[in-house]
Amino acid sequence: MPLPNLNLHHHVHFHLLLLHISLLISTNHISPIQALTSPSDISALKAFKSAVKPSSIPPWSCLASWDFTTDPCAVPRRTHFTCGVTCSPDSTRVTQITLDPAAYSGTLTPLISQLTNLTTLDLADNSFSGAIPSSISSLSNLQTLTLQSNSFSGSLPPAISNLKSLESLDISHNLLSGFLPNTLNSLPNLRRLDLSFNKLAGTIPKLPPNLLELALKHNSLSGSIPESVFAGLTQLEVIELSENSFAGTLQSWFFLQPSLQQVDLANNSLTGVEIPPNGGGELVALDLGFNRIEGYVPVNFGSYPVLSSLSLRYNRLRGRIPVEYGRKKSLKRLYLDGNFLIGQPPAGLVTGGNGVSGSLGDNCLQACPASSNLCMPSQKPNAICKQAYGGGRGKPRS
Template identity: 40%
Template sequence: MALVLIFLLAIRIFPATRASTLSSDLQALKDVKAAVDPSSIHSTTCLGSWDFAAADPCDSRSTSHFVCGIGCSSDDPLSRRVISLILDGSGYNGTLSPSLGSLTALQVLDFSGNSFHGTIPASLGQLTSLIKLDLSRNSFTGAIPDTISQLSNLSYLSVANNHLEGPIPSSIANLSTIERLFLHNNQLAGKIPSLDGLQRLSYFDASNNRLSELPLKLPVSLLQLSLRSNQLGGSFPQNLAQLQGLEVLDLSYNQFAGHLDSSLFELPSLQQLTVSHNQIASLGVPRLSNVESELVAVDISYNQLEGALPVFLANISRLSALSLRYNNFSGTIPYEFASKASSASKEVQPLMRLFLDGNYLIGEVPQPFLEVPGRFSASFIYNCLAKCPESFAFCQGGGQRPKSECPTL
């Protein structure tokens, strides 16, 4: 009995050590919650479970009070650091507390899919251990803070789908470890800064902004490049030929003019090419056979191309979707397009989508088009075709051009 009393007394005098959050990290977490409108915090959400009065967020035994959102280190149980902060997309409405900069061990910060507003605090530049930063799909305004360039370990950055404005900071070129960079759907303007030093950058999307100039060099590591719906203009960029690993390119809805060089069709890894809604006037014909090209989908619609349809496109074995609609092409529809659409060869992917509407094509629809399976989707309307049977879907939805608009034979 005496031994039992001594043991119980020892427990009261020397209680079991419990994990605790570093005091500065704990205060930062409190500030993060305090900056959010309480009316947008519901009891079933991550922030709704944060009860600092009841438990310590880094204590593994406090899961009933901190059910999600916070990840902590385990190396020092007496002074644990917050290493991840991932909020659910529950529509939190508030601002970002500058105290976030105190979470210097943070590796992941993800507040995407909410209603955070105001500016992105410059203090985020203090999070030098950060690997992923995702603030997308919120309502942030102002500029991208220049201090983001201090995040020397960052591999993923997304501030897409906000209301950010001003230029892309030139110092973003210092993010030497960045692999994915998403800036789309904002109001960013001006020149895209040099990205040549970003040797690991694979995915870059700055679509739907007001950007007006491309840099002279782009990272050769790029796999996907999307700059659609900007104000980019001038001659079509020649430096794209350097991107030998590029798989997806979308430069649609810009103001590029002049010649589209053949080197673009010769990129060995390119699968999707979209340059519609520009002012391209001519295409270069590749010097070599494109039978081994990886191109699957090509969209050059709504430009100013003229002359005969480019037959070399029909010789791309993997190509299954092609749109040349609303240009100024004339002449007949080449038999090669019809042959590819009806192909049953295992080596050649048949054309499954072909849009030639809105040109000045003449003659009749080649016979093989009338025999392709029902999976074929196409449109040949609003041309100058002598005969386009309305019993076929690709001749439906509108007639041909008035004779007054058609070339005189």
């Protein structure tokens, strides 16, 4: 059939319209839908969502927008896969799964291993449970693994040691049990390790060589803190091991670690501490409270140049508070309460306007001025102090 006879005006208008559409596309004002995602990535995402209980997926959540009638990496994402998934620039591979805290419950599918380009897996603040699948070791590009505040159980799979690109591992606030893998030191790029608030037992294995932050608080770890575990960790800045059952003496090598800034070993069973005179160059905060440390208050802390916060509260310390503590300009927080300290506190600590907060209370100090907040709570009764010192000849009794 012959085309209708268009007059010249309509003919020109039609060609101008085609030209306008062509220009819009070439300048990206119109982005055609791309459907390029790797089939193995799509099947992994389907398995991931299928392992989450449908009743735990709120209609407003990221997972609710995962509708597989469309391509997961298609652009633009106006109605589906609006959050929770990040793709590579060419829209062919999934590179990140970062879920919202929507109380999702379910398990982590072993098919997660198919997402071999994944660099971030973050499921924090949800209700995932079950074991962490060993197949996670196939995620050779994974840099950040964040599973904190869920209900994952079982042991930490040794296969995690195969994640050579891993930089941050946070599985704190879960139900992990068993021992720590003795192959953790084979993670060359790991900078941050947080397994706090679990049920882990045993001793600390040798640690990754480039670690900056170590947090193993509130577990059931025990034994001594040996030098071999920390050997060569020249970049380690933060050590948080409170609320475990570590015992023995914390030896002088510990305070000679060159980058150490913050240490929390409170609520353990340590009985001694050796403080070298030339350590603690970077140490800012140290908490050794609620242990069983005996002996005198370490005078060498007075020479640590940037030490700002020190807690030795509720141990079995005796003797006098070193006068060096009263002269220490960097010191802002000092907790020595709950020991058996005697004598008068250094004037520099209890005079007004020194800027030091904390407590020297519940000791055997004399003349701790009531005008100083540091002297609260009140000192122990004389009878307890005399008994503790055995008439002045011994160390405090248990």
